[in-house]
Amino acid sequence: MTTKAYAALLRGINVSGHKKVPMAELRALLTELGHGDVRTYLQSGNAVFTSAQGDEKALAAELERAIEKRFGFGVDVLVRDHAYLKAVADGCPFPAASLEGRQLHVTYFSEPVTASHLASIDAARHLPDEFRLGDRALYLYVPDGLGRSKLAEALMKSPPNGVVATTRNWNTVTKLVELTQIQPA
Structure with missing residues (x-):
């Protein structure tokens, strides 16, 4: 096993x-x-x-x-x-290395979420904040931080019923990748 x-x-x-x-x-x-x-x-x-x-x-x-x-x-x-977790971190569509951890977040979903689930959100209205979908994950770039983001607020209302969503900042995303790496014996 x-x-x-x-x-x-x-x-x-x-x-x-x-x-x-x-x-x-x-x-x-x-x-x-x-x-x-x-x-x-x-x-x-x-x-x-x-x-x-x-x-x-x-x-x-x-x-x-x-x-x-x-x-x-x-x-x-x-x-x-x-x-x-590693695939999500590696697949980040934003320049993570040049951003502060508070500017980049990942929302993990319990089930896949498609673009049609988020179609009601007018992304252009929320610029410079941006988001991209990944595999059961949503990448969120918020240059002024999550607490000030109207886009983040709109996105949290958008997952379909029954889909659990929880968000972590980029520092936590990368730390979880590190902590789940099993070291060879």
Whole structure:
């Protein structure tokens, strides 16, 4: 059985004192679920771990159930393996190396989102902010930061019903690629 490295991306935790999930408890929970090499990154719901279980949706569902049982509230979770995270980082259509981490973000989706899902957004109206779609991901360039972006606000209202979306800045995107890289023994 092959062990792979994964990142769990929790949506909407530890924001303004709501849905508090201490990272030490998240690490303990993942370990209790039988995962190895568990680490967390920042307080915003990023955990990395190894597992022989190869089904990302099953891993996400397992963690969602465990969080609800432990903390008493539901949290949407996306699980992605190293290869996917690296492909997203490598496929960035914006000049990531010349931008600040706060200017570039990736929104990860639970399911594919097509251009038709975002057709109602008038991209030209939101310039200089821009976005591009990728594989279950959306790249968002916001030169003045996410908090000031009307485009980001419009995009968060756009995913189809039932599609979970969670956004990470570029620094976190690249750090998750690094943290999920399994080192040879």
